[in-house]
Each structure stands twice: as structure tokens, then as C-alpha cells.
Amino acid sequence: xxxxxxxxxxxxxxxxxxxxxxxxxxxxxxxxxxxxxxxxxxxxxxxxxxxxxxxxxxxxxxxxxxxxxxxxxxxxxxxxxxxxxxxxxxxxxxxxxxxxxxxxxxxxxxxxxxxxxxxxxxxxxxxxxxxxxxxxxxxxxxxxxxxxxxxxxxxxxxxxxxxxxxxxxxxxxxxxxxxxxxxxxxxxxxxxxxxxxxxxxxxxxxxxxxxxxxxxxxxxxxxxxxxxxxxxxxxxxxxxxxxxxxxxxxxxxxxxxxxxxxxxxxxxxxxxxxxxxxxxxxxxxxxxxxxxxxxxxxxxxxxxxxxxxxxxxxxxxxxxxxxxxxxxxxxxxxxxxxxxxxxxxxxxxxxxxxxx
Amino acid sequence: xxxxxxxxxxxxxxxxxxxxxxxxxxxxxxxxxxxxxxxxxxxxxxxxxxxxxxxxxxxxxxxxxxxxxxxxxxxxxxxxxxxxxxxxxxxxxxxxxxxxxxxxxxxxxxxxxxxxxxxxxxxxxxxxxxxxxxxxxxxxxxxxxxxxxxxxxxxxxxxxxxxxxxxxxxxxxxxxxxxxxxxxxxxxxxxxxxxxxxxxxxxxxxxxxxxxxxxxxxxxxxxxxxxxxxxxxxxxxxxxxxxxxxxxxxxxxx
Amino acid sequence: xxxxxxxxxxxxxxxxxxxxxxxxxxxxxxxxxxxxxxxxxxxxxxxxxxxxxxxxxxxxxxxxxxxxxxxxxxxxxxxxxxxxxxxxxxxxxxxxxxxxxxxxxxxxxxxxxxxxxxxxxxxxxxxxxxxxxxxxxxxxxxxxxxxxxxxxxxxxxxxxxxxxxxxxxxxxxxxxxxxxxxxxxxxxxxxxxxxxxxxxxxxxxxxxxxxxxxxxxxxxxxxxxxxxxxxxxxxxxxxxxxxxxxxxxxxxxxxxxxxxxxxxxxxxxxxxxxxxxxxxxxxxxxxxxxxxxxxxxxxxxxxxxxxxxxxxxxxxxxxxxxxxxxxxxxxxxxxxxxxxxxxxxxxxxxxxxxxxxxxxxxxxxxxxxxx
Numbered sequence: 001x002x003x004x005x006x007x008x009x010x011x012x013x014x015x016x017x018x019x020x021x022x023x024x025x026x027x028x029x030x031x032x033x034x035x036x037x038x039x040x041x042x043x044x045x046x047x048x049x050x051x052x053x054x055x056x057x058x059x060x061x062x063x064x065x066x067x068x069x070x071x072x073x074x075x076x077x078x079x080x081x082x083x084x085x086x087x088x089x090x091x092x093x094x095x096x097x098x099x100x101x102x103x104x105x106x107x108x109x110x111x112x113x114x115x116x117x118x119x120x121x122x123x124x125x126x127x128x129x130x131x132x133x134x135x136x137x138x139x140x141x142x143x144x145x146x147x148x149x150x151x152x153x154x155x156x157x158x159x160x161x162x163x164x165x166x167x168x169x170x171x172x173x174x175x176x177x178x179x180x181x182x183x184x185x186x187x188x189x190x191x192x193x194x195x196x197x198x199x200x201x202x203x204x205x206x207x208x209x210x211x212x213x214x215x216x217x218x219x220x221x222x223x224x225x226x227x228x229x230x231x232x233x234x235x236x237x238x239x240x241x242x243x244x245x246x247x248x249x250x251x252x253x254x255x256x257x258x259x260x261x262x263x264x265x266x267x268x269x270x271x272x273x274x275x276x277x278x279x280x281x282x283x284x285x286x287x288x289x290x291x292x293x294x295x296x297x298x299x300x301x302x303x304x305x306x307x308x309x310x311x312x313x314x315x316x317x318x319x320x321x322x323x324x325x326x327x328x329x330x331x332x333x334x335x336x337x338x339x340x341x342x343x344x345x346x347x348x349x350x351x352x353x354x355x356x
Numbered sequence: 357x358x359x360x361x362x363x364x365x366x367x368x369x370x371x372x373x374x375x376x377x378x379x380x381x382x383x384x385x386x387x388x389x390x391x392x393x394x395x396x397x398x399x400x401x402x403x404x405x406x407x408x409x410x411x412x413x414x415x416x417x418x419x420x421x422x423x424x425x426x427x428x429x430x431x432x433x434x435x436x437x438x439x440x441x442x443x444x445x446x447x448x449x450x451x452x453x454x455x456x457x458x459x460x461x462x463x464x465x466x467x468x469x470x471x472x473x474x475x476x477x478x479x480x481x482x483x484x485x486x487x488x489x490x491x492x493x494x495x496x497x498x499x500x501x502x503x504x505x506x507x508x509x510x511x512x513x514x515x516x517x518x519x520x521x522x523x524x525x526x527x528x529x530x531x532x533x534x535x536x537x538x539x540x541x542x543x544x545x546x547x548x549x550x551x552x553x554x555x556x557x558x559x560x561x562x563x564x565x566x567x568x569x570x571x572x573x574x575x576x577x578x579x580x581x582x583x584x585x586x587x588x589x590x591x592x593x594x595x596x597x598x599x600x601x602x603x604x605x606x607x608x609x610x
Numbered sequence: 611x612x613x614x615x616x617x618x619x620x621x622x623x624x625x626x627x628x629x630x631x632x633x634x635x636x637x638x639x640x641x642x643x644x645x646x647x648x649x650x651x652x653x654x655x656x657x658x659x660x661x662x663x664x665x666x667x668x669x670x671x672x673x674x675x676x677x678x679x680x681x682x683x684x685x686x687x688x689x690x691x692x693x694x695x696x697x698x699x700x701x702x703x704x705x706x707x708x709x710x711x712x713x714x715x716x717x718x719x720x721x722x723x724x725x726x727x728x729x730x731x732x733x734x735x736x737x738x739x740x741x742x743x744x745x746x747x748x749x750x751x752x753x754x755x756x757x758x759x760x761x762x763x764x765x766x767x768x769x770x771x772x773x774x775x776x777x778x779x780x781x782x783x784x785x786x787x788x789x790x791x792x793x794x795x796x797x798x799x800x801x802x803x804x805x806x807x808x809x810x811x812x813x814x815x816x817x818x819x820x821x822x823x824x825x826x827x828x829x830x831x832x833x834x835x836x837x838x839x840x841x842x843x844x845x846x847x848x849x850x851x852x853x854x855x856x857x858x859x860x861x862x863x864x865x866x867x868x869x870x871x872x873x874x875x876x877x878x879x880x881x882x883x884x885x886x887x888x889x890x891x892x893x894x895x896x897x898x899x900x901x902x903x904x905x906x907x908x909x910x911x912x913x914x915x916x917x918x919x920x921x922x923x924x925x926x927x928x929x930x931x932x933x934x935x936x937x938x939x940x941x942x943x944x945x946x947x948x949x950x951x952x953x954x955x956x957x958x959x960x961x962x963x964x965x966x967x968x969x970x971x972x973x974x975x976x977x978x979x980x981x
Contacts, residue, residue, distance in 0.1 A: 024540030026568045061546035061588045086544040186590055212542045212589050381694050381945045390696040 029085045037085040038065070038077040045093045046072055049281035050353075053228075054195075055178035056202030057087040059210070067179050069150075069231050071280075089209045092201040098285070098353045099201065101344050102337070103292030105311040106318055110303035110333035115159075118168035119252065120300040121308030125168050126330055127221055127296060128192055129159035130320045137192040137218050139184070142167045143175040149245040150231050151175035155184070165249070170223070172251050172258075173231035178202060185216055192219035196228055197288035204293045219316060222291020224299025224309075224340075226253070226272075226347055227283040237278050243268045254300075285354075289347040290340060296321075302339040309335045391504070391512055398514070399498040404523050407454045408471040410445060411522070412488040416464035417442055418554040420580030423456035423465060432456060435484050442485035448478060461532075461578040469521040470494070491522060533579035535572060538593035543570070549583035549592060558583060622654065629657040634665050634759055638918040663752070663761035670759070670925035671901055671932075672751050679897045679936070680890050684713045687940035694944040720886035728791075728879055735788035740880070740887040743781035747894045750774045754901050755828050757911040757924020768826040768902065772816050775857075775898050778891065779805045782866070785888065786876035797875020800951055801866035804856060807958030808863075811966035812853030815846045818970040819906045821977060832910035839907040842976060846969030847907050852962055854903065854939070856954070858896035861943035865951050867892070896939065900932035908935075 032040050038060075045051045055067040062082055065074045074081060088094045113122035115129070128140040140156040144167045151171045154161075162168060177195050181203075184191070193203065200222045207214040229237075235245050243260050250261040257269045291297040296317035302309040312318050324330045365373065393400055402408075419441040424432040431449035434441040443456070443465070457465045470492060475481045501519050505511040535558075537543070545568055550558045557576035563569050574597070584592045636643075643660065647653040658664055666672055685700065689708065692699030700712035727733055750771035752761040764770065779801055786798025819839060823831045831839075840847045856863040867875045877888045904910060908931045911924035919926065949957070 024537045024543060024570055025563065026540075026543050026545040026570070028545055028566050028568060030566065059544065059588070061544065061548050082546060082548075084544055084546040086546060089544070182588075186588075210542050210544060210589050212539065377945050381941060384694045384696070385690060385941070388693050388696055390693075390698070392696070392698050394698070 029089050036077065036081045036083045037088050038074050038081045041088045041091060041094065042074075042077075044088075045091055050093050050096060050285050052093055052198035052202075052282035052286060053174045053230075053280065054092065054198040054202040055174075055176055056090045056092065056199070056206055058176075058179040058182045059086050059090055059206065061086065067176055069174065086209075090202065090206045092198065092205050093282070096285075096353070098287040099197075099292045100287040100289070100348045101292070102290055102311070102341055103313065105297075105313045106315075107312045107321075108309070108335050108337050108340075109312070109321075110307040110309050110335040111321075111324075112307045112331040112333065113329065114331065115329055116162055116168060117165060119170045119250075119308075121303070121306060121330075122168055123298045123308035123310050123330070124194055124221055124223070125162045126324055127219070127298070127317070127320055128156065128194070129162055130324045130327075130329070131192050131219050132157070132159055134320065134323055136316065136320070137190045139188050139190075140192040140194075140219075141177055141180055142194065143171055143177065145169075145171050147246055148235065149173075149248055149251070153177055153180040169250060170252065172253070173229050173234055181213075181217070185213065188216060190218045191216055192221070193217060194221045194223065195291075196225045197222055197291040197294075198225075198282070198286060200291045200294045201288070219320075220293075220295050221317075222294030222297040224290055224297060224301055224343075225286075226289065226343075227279045227286075229275075229278055230280060233278040237275065238270075241268070241270060243270075252300075284351055287348045287351050287353060289344045299340075301343050302336045303333060307331075307333045309340060311340075391510055393502050393512075396497040398500040398502050399519060401501050401503045401519060402469045402471075404469075405467065406469045406471070407452045408468045408521070409473060409492065410450075410454075410457065410488065411466045411468055411491075412443065412485055413464045413466065414442060414485065414489050416462045418462055418464070418578060418580060420461065420554050420578070420582050422459045422461065422580055425585075426455045426459045428453060428455060437485060443488070444482070444484040445488060447473075447475070447481040447483065461580045467523070469519070469523060494521070532597040533581070533594040534574050534577040534597045535579065535581065535583050535592045536595040537570070537572065537591055538595075539591050542589040543591040544589055545570075546588065548586050548588065552582050552586045554578075554580060554582060626654060626657055629654075629661045632662050633657065633660045634662055634922065635920045636922050637920045662759050666751060666756070666759055666761045667748065670756050670922070670929055671754060672748070675929055676747075676890075676894055676897060679933070680893055681713045681717075682710075683893055683896075683933075683936055683940060684716075685710055686937060687943065688712070690937075690941055691944040694941070717886055720883050723882040723885075725882035725884055726879075730790040731879060732788040732790065735784055736879075737884070739781050739784045739788060740884050740891075743778060743785075743888075743891055744894075746774045746777040746781070747891070747898060750898055753828075754898075754905065755911075756928045758921050759925055760828075763829070764827065765830075766826045767828055768816060768820060768831070768906070770826075771898070771902060772813065775895060776809055776813075778895055779809075782876050782891070789876060789879040791879050793872040793874075793878040794876045796872050797866045797868070797878070800868075801876065803951060803955060804863070804865060804958070807955050808853045808856035808962070811849050811958065811962040812857060814963075814966040814970055815850040815853060816902070816906065818843065818846045818966070818973040819850075821970070822973040824977070828905050828910060831905055832912055835909045835912070838909045843969055843972050845965055845972055847903075849962060849966035849969050850903060850907070851939075853966070854896070854899045855942060856958065857899060858939070859892045860896065860939055862946040862949055863954055864892075864948065865954055868948060896936055897932065900935045900939075901928065903935055904928055904931040 029037070031037070033043050041057065051072055053067070053072060055072075057065050057072065058067050060074070061084060062080060064077065064080045065072060065087060111121050111123045111126070113126040116122040116125040118125050128137075128142070131137045132140060138157065142154050142156050142162070143151045144154045144164070145151055149171065151173050153176055154167060156162060156167070177193055178199060181191065181193055193199070195203070200220055203213070203217060203220055207217065238245055238260065245260070247262045247264075248260050249263045250259075252259045252261070253272060256272050258272055258275060260268045260270075262268075290299070290311060295314040297311040297313065298308050300308060310321070312321055325332065417440075419434070421434060421441065423443050424434050429449045429451045431446045431451070432443045433446065435444045454467055457467050473492075496518065498518065499516060501515050501517050503513045503515070505513055535549075547560055547570075550560050550570065555576045555578055557573045557578075558570060559573070560568055560570045579594065579597065581594060584594060630647075643656060646656045659668065668674060689699040700709035703709050703712045703715045727736060753764065753767040753771045753774075755761075755763070755767075782801050783798050786794040786801070819831075820826050822839070822843060823834045825831065825834075835842075859865075859867055867877070869875075872878070877885065880888050905928070910931075911928040913924075913927035916923035916926070
């Protein structure tokens with residue numbers, strides 16, 4: 001049941017009209033290379049192999065930048081790029097200083113949802129459902145999977161939609177959350193997104209550059225992340241090991257092993273070290289394990305089985321967490337913060353920047 | 357089953373009713389109170405804002421696409437003619453709601469009183485802008501214009517005159533809008549508004565290599581909202597023209 | 611050698627003499643007829659046409675009059691009904707005359723339309739019966755004289771004419787049976803029900819008038835009407851009028867046809883010119899009964915003689931009286947709605963029968979009083 005918000009159709013008219021003539025000035029970024037701005041992005045980020053495939057550059061007003069299951073590209077950019085520089089202004093890796101560690105947080109707890117069934121404690125679903133119920137957001141962008149375990153973005157407007165297990169659960173492949181956000185930003189009032197640490201960094205930079213996103217993206221939940229894969233590479237790799245993703249109902253990384261669970265209950269386990277060859281280059285320079293800039297970071301590390309660790313970093317997330325506790329939607333548990341800290345340090349160790 | 361009982365009238369009463377019916381028939385046969393309009397030769401006078409066929413003034417059209425966007429039946433298609441786009445109407449779909457007339461910022465689409473139309477085939481019902489621009493081919497048989505007088509008894513007033521079906525209707529007063537940069541901080545300097553403006557009301561110039569200045573000329577802006585629709589980051593929003601030109605505060609939202 | 615030509619010419623001369631002895635006298639056409647009678651062979655044709663029995667069949671009150679009635683009465687009915695109901699009626703065919711040739715145009719259309727005989731019909735009867743139904747229409751015409759123009763004179767003429775017209779529903783039943791269609795069946799059954807309900811009061815009304823005049827001979831009847839029969843026995847007239855409306859299947863009682871309910875009933879399967887024929891049956895019957903009513907109640911052909919028309923003026927008076935009566939009956943269509951079958955049956959068997967019997971007793975009273 002999608003409720004149509006009447007407010008969405010209003011043409012907002014600002015209260016104070018400015019001077020008789022609108023004119024506004026805009027700073028443009030400096031060029032590194034003597035070509036169009038996408039050329040700069042390509043030279044500085046993509047060709048150097050530090051692109052994290054977060055998709056923030058999809059802001060491109062001519063929608064020329066292709067964010068698909070392959071490295072970021074702008075086919076025919078020499079002709080079609082309109083040279084506005086938006087992509088390099090929002091790219092989190094263009095001017096890259098790696099973030100690492102646990103970051104600032106208000107509270108570290110473990111939680112388990114009583115309503116939803118997710119990867120571990122289903123705390124991401126619970127946070128978004130709480131935000132929807134509290135009215136903080138109208139829409140939450142979730143990543144669902146199709147038959148081949150390929151991720152696609154869905155708009156959640158009602159917590160009941162989250163009962164579908166295809167929507168909850170981790171997919172371990174790049175999803176087009178940011179492109180979907182760019183496409184729908186003009187049509188929503190308040191939106192919540194879920195993303196890997198690189199997406200959260202991209203979002204924060206975007207919010208600095210374009211205040212519209214600060215106004216509309218009310219909740220950003222980060223996921224604990226060591227690495228992410230291109231879907232086709234992951235699929236081919238697993239097929240090489242005799243694992244069919246079409247039969248899988250769950251993927252997980254636990255204690256250095258990539259675990260695929262079939263619908264029959266069968267489990268396959270591959271050491272993550274063997275998957276080194278398919279880890280994208282962009283992930284190899286990322287040191288941010290715990291989504292430092294998110295409103296709340298969620299992951300399985302550091303809590304008991306069936307629980308999710310939650311690092312609450314902002315007041316909004318704190319409010320939602322209190323609301324969830326008050327409504328008795330979740331079970332609160334203990335979190336071992338030193339385990340998370342150890343994994344953060346481990347990620348810094350295996351992903352040095354600058355390389356070599 | 358419910359049986360409805362009808363009271364049987366007395367004999368003299370029923371005879372009186374029969375006689376009354378027959379006398380009424382004779383009276384009507386001699387002088388009937390008919391209000392029929394003999395249509396092709398007489399025509400009812402239509403109000404000036406009658407929603408008939410549409411006409412296009414190509415000179416005034418600024419190809420802003422608003423008619424095509426607002427059309428609820430999706431009947432308006434834009435045709436490219438000499439680097440400009442003009443609306444063409446598919447009368448198989450058109451519901452004659454005249455939203456397009458209301459939405460047209462320059463009154464290029466005009467209403468007419470022509471409502472009795474015949475097309476040779478379905479394909480001829482799709483009118484490109486050229487056919488929409490000229491006057492349609494008309495055969496007028498009517499010499500009398502009829503008007504009903506609703507005060508008291510229903511009466512017909514017949515006049516020996518031919519009504520002009522193509523009317524020049526003054527545009528009704530409604531708030532005019534102009535586009536304004538409501539949130540200049542959102543701008544990503546993509547200049548799509550500059551390129552899309554049909555009136556070339558938005559201009560940009562480079563102050564130095566790193567700074568760009570964009571400017572909207574309210575005199576040129578027709579409020580067609582093409583730039584507002586195209587802006588990827590909601591920098592531009594519509595403002596009421598009089599409010600903007602006065603510089604005062606607008607209290608109404610719309 | 612036998613003089614063949616002499617014998618033939620002798621026979622022809624005898625026939626010619628027989629024909630000319632009994633010819634219609636029309637003073638205004640006298641010079642033309644005289645001239646035509648000089649021409650050999652043509653004079654035979656002219657003499658035959660003007661021979662009174664042939665004239666009755668061909669012109670008044672025969673085929674030509676029936677055609678005129680069909681053409682004008684249908685138009686008149688539509689126009690008058692429309693006028694009463696605040697409509698316009700047919701007008702686009704010859705607009706200046708108010709669409710008077712509309713029926714002719716319709717007839718032309720019937721003429722060139724394909725005649726469809728559907729698979730389930732009894733082909734022979736389906737085609738024959740509409741044509742055969744002209745027998746009970748045209749035979750009574752021989753018995754109805756228009757003044758001095760008459761074919762057969764008999765003291766039982768009125769009774770025979772009414773009896774012959776009463777045969778017409780038999781043909782309608784046959785048409786409905788041969789059409790083999792559910793609507794046709796329903797219409798036929800309705801007609802069969804109604805038949806007895808209206809025919810008995812109608813007959814009694816006619817017989818009461820015959821009793822009043824003490825003869826069924828139209829000449830005697832017309833002679834005896836020192837005031838029109840309608841004033842002598844109005845009750846019998848009302849019974850006859852209503853019975854006539856029912857017999858002709860006009861609107862308050864067009865239960866067997868009822869085009870809104872059962873799509874023209876017995877005639878639902880007809881098309882083309884045959885439909886034109888069957889559609890005319892009701893009007894023809896109406897015409898015949900109007901002629902009889904004019905003789906019985908309106909003094910027949912009595913009226914001021916128009917000198918230049920000679921004998922034809924009587925025929926025209928009779929025709930006009932019948933025409934006015936028909937004009938009134940078709941107007942009833944605009945006044946009343948259609949009765950249900952049970953209502954019509956109840957009405958026919960109770961009120962109408964009572965009316966006709968009262969009329970009969972009134973006639974008997976007149977006969978006793980006058981002696």
C-alpha cells in the first residue's frame with residue numbers, strides 16, 4: 001500500500017522573493033588536466049584505480065555517467081560531457097584522505113529485531129521501519145535481489161514491505177543506490193538510504209556541495225564493510241567453485257570465510273583470502289570499515305549470533321533507537337567494541353593508502 | 357411478490373380523463389410547444405468559452421511543451437518544425453478538456469466553438485501543427501441563431517444571423533509565474549536551464565575561469581517552467597511575477 | 611372459308627358494347643375519353659379501365675386509393691405524432707413539402723433491398739402468404755360501392771365484406787408460423803388471442819347497424835340515413851371504432867406487432883419489398899374498415915355533388931370520409947400507450963363486448979319504435 005502524499009505535488013514557492021533580477025554565481029573546481037571535467041575525474045580517480053564505485057557521480061545532469069555492473073565510465077565523454085564539473089565536486093575519492101577507525105559515536109549497542117528476519121539482527125530494517133513510522137522519512141531505498149542474486153533498488157514506503165526476505169540481507173555486490181537517489185530526489189520529501197562506507201562518504205560530500213540532498217536525505221545508515229564485489233565477477237568466481245548463486249538464499253562473511261547458504265540448508269564456505277583476485281581496486285585502498293560518517297553503522301562483528309552491532313553516531317539515530325526500545329521492537333544486547341576496533345585496524349593494515 | 361394496487365377510477369372520471377387526453381392531443385397538434393432546433397439550418401448560440409476544436413497560433417508558440425505535459429489524455433504530441441517544436445493533437449484521444457489552453461503561457465492555443473466535426477478516417481484525426489494552425493474547412497448551412505430563454509417559460513429566441521465560430525477570447529486573468537533561483541546554493545553549474553529556455557531568458561557568463569554568473573531576465577521569462585522541470589537539483593522554482601516585480605512578500609502558496 | 615376476322619371483330623364489338631354500357635361517367639374527362647375511344651385497340655383498354663367493376667378494383671376504392679392511403683397515411687401518422695409530441699418528424703426528403711414523399715422514398719428503398727429468406731423459414735408460405743393476404747383486402751372492395759360505381763350489388767354486401775376482412779388474421783397467423791422465429795411465434799400467439807376478443811364486438815356492432823337499417827345493402831343503408839348513423843347509435847359507433855383500432859393493430863392495441871417488445875412480431879424476418887407488403891397489411895385493413903364505418907355511420911357517399919367529376923364525386927366523398935376517420939385513428943397513437951395483452955383481452959371481453967351489446971339493444975329499440 002503506497003500512500004500518495006499530496007504534499008509532493010505542491011509547487012513550493014519560497015517566501016522571500018529576491019531582487020528584481022535573479023543572478024547567482026557559482027564557483028567551479030580547478031582543472032588538473034586540460035580537458036573536460038570528466039576527463040579530470042577519469043585521470044585522477046578511475047584510471048588510478050581508486051574509484052570505489054559508489055555511484056555519487058551519477059549526479060551528472062546529462063546522465064552520461066554509466067553506473068552499472070562494471071567500472072564507472074562515460075562513453076563518448078569528449079562530445080557529450082557538458083563540462084559542469086559536478087562529478088568531480090561530489091566524488092569522495094577525487095580529493096582522497098582515507099578515513100579509518102571507529103570514528104565518533106554516541107553509543108555502541110547490539111540489537112536484535114523481533115519483527116524482521118535479516119542478515120543477523122535485522123537492525124537496518126528495524127531502523128528504517130522506525131524512521132518510516134516516526135515520519136522522519138517518507139521513502140527508504142533498500143536493495144533487493146533477483147533470482148540470480150543480482151541487487152536492485154526498491155523504494156520502501158511501508159514497514160510491512162520489509163517482511164520480504166529478498167529485501168533484507170546482505171548481497172555483497174555493488175548496487176545502484178546513489179543513482180536511484182539522484183533519480184528520485186526531486187520527487188521525494190524525505191528519504192533514508194543504506195550504503196557501504198564509500199556511499200556514505202559520497203553522500204556526505206554531495207550534501208556539502210548540493211544542500212538539496214542535506215535537506216532531503218534525513219537518514220543514512222552505514223554497513224560494516226571490508227570489501228564489495230562486482231556481481232558478474234562474484235557469480236563467475238562462485239561458479240568456478242561449483243556454487244550456484246541462483247539456489248542461494250543467503251550470503252555472509254564470517255571469521256574470514258565467505259559463506260553461501262542454499263535454500264536446502266546446504267552451506268558452502270570459501271576463505272576470503274582466496275577471493276583476493278576479484279576484489280575491485282577501489283576497495284583495496286579503502287580503510288573505512290565502520291562507515292565513520294553515517295548516522296548509524298550496523299554490522300554483525302562484535303556481537304552474539306543473531307545480534308547486530310550498532311554504532312549510533314547522530315541524534316536522529318539515537319532518537320530512532322530510543323523509539324524502537326520504547327515500542328519493544330528490539331532486544332538489546334552487549335557489544336564487544338574491541339572486536340570491531342580490531343577489524344578496523346585490520347582493514348587499515350590490508351588496505352594501505354597510498355599504495356606501496 | 358408485492359402486488360401494487362391501483363385504485364380504479366370511477367367511470368365518469370375515466371371518461372373525463374380520456375376526453376382530456378384527446379383534447380390535449382388536438383391542442384398540441386394545432387399549436388405544438390416545440391423547442392426543437394432544426395440543426396444544420398439553425399444553430400444554438402454557444403458561449404464564448406465553449407470547449408470545441410483547438411487552434412494553434414504558430415507565431416506565439418514558444419515550444420515550452422506545457423500543453424503536451426498537462427494533457428490528461430496524452431493526446432498532444434510535439435512535432436519538430438525548423439528547430440522548433442509545435443503541438444499536434446490526436447483527436448482520437450483528445451477529451452476536449454482545454455487544459456492545454458489554460459496552461460499555455462502565451463495563448464498560442466486558442467479555443468473555438470466548432471464542435472460538429474467529421475473526419476474521413478482515423479488517420480486524419482491526428483492533426484499535425486500545420487493543420488491545427490489554419491481555419492478548418494467548414495460548410496455552414498445555418499442562417500438562424502437560436503437562443504433559449506430560461507426565464508419563466510422555456511422559450512426560443514430566433515435571430516437571423518450567422519454566428520462566428522472562431523472566437524477571439526481574452527485570456528482570463530490568472531497568476532503569472534516566472535522562474536527564479538530559489539536555492540542558488542544547490543546549483544551545480546550544469547547550464548541545462550540556459551540551454552533549455554525557449555525564450556533565451558537565462559544567460560550565463562564566466563567572470564573568471566573558476567566563477568560563472570547565471571542570470572534570469574524576467575522581461576523575457578514567460579513562466580513556462582521548462583527550466584524548473586529540467587533542473588536536476590531544484591535550484592529554480594516558480595515565483596509569482598507581480599510579487600517578484602514588487603519585491604514584496606508573497607503570502608499565498610499555489 | 612370462315613370469315614375469321616369478321617367473327618373476331620364481331621366478338622370484340624360485343625365486348626366493347628358490354629364494357630361501354632357500364633362505364634364511369636366523368637364529365638371533365640369526356641372529350642379525352644371520346645377521342646381515345648375512336649382509336650382501335652386503345653379504345654378497348656380505355657373502355658375496360660372505365661368499366662365500373664374494373665374501375666372499382668383499379669382506382670376508387672381499389673388499388674390506387676390503397677396506394678394513396680399507404681403513401682400519405684404513414685407520412686401523416688409520423689408527422690402528426692411528432693407534432694403532438696413536440697418533435698419534427700420526417701422532413702429532409704423534399705423539405706418544402708414537409709417530407710411528404712418520405713414514404714415513397716422508403717418504398718423505393720424496400721424495392722431495392724435484398725429479400726432475405728432465412729434457412730429455418732417455410733420458404734413457400736413465407737413468400738406466398740404476404741401476397742395472398744391481398745385477397746381478403748381486395749375482395750371486399752368489390753362489395754363496397756362508391757355511389758353508382760360498384761362491382762357487385764348484394765343485400766348481404768356489408769356482412770360479406772366484414773367476414774372477408776376477418777380472414778386477414780388467418781394469413782398473419784400463417785406468416786408467423788412460416789417465419790419460424792420466436793418473436794414471430796409470440797406475436798402470432800398474441801394475435802390469435804386478440805382475434806376473438808375484438809372480432810366478436812366488431813361483428814355485433816356491424817350487425818346492430820345492419821339491424822337498424824334492416825338491410826346489408828350499402829345502397830339501402832345510405833338511403834336510410836336521414837341523419838348519419840353515428841347519431842342514431844353512438845354506442846355501436848364507439849364499439850366499432852375501438853374494435854377497428856384493435857383489428858387494424860393500431861397503437862394502443864398493436865400488441866401482436868409491438869416493435870419495441872418483440873420487433874414487429876410475425877413480420878420480424880421479412881425484408882425488402884415483402885416487408886413493405888406486410889407492413890401495408892395493417893393500413894389496408896384500417897382502410898377497409900374505415901370505408902365500412904363511413905358507409906355505416908357517416909352516410910357513405912352522400913354529399914353535395916361536384917358537377918364536373920360526375921360519378922367520381924361520390925367516390926371522392928366516400929374516400930374523404932374514410933380518410934378523415936383514419937386520420938383520427940392514427941392520431942390515437944400519440945395519445946395512449948400500448949396495453950398489455952391481458953389488459954387488452956380483459957377490455958375486449960368485458961367492456962367492449964358490453965358496449966356492442968348495448969349498441970345492439972339500442973338498434974333493436976330504434977327498430978321497434980320506428981316500426
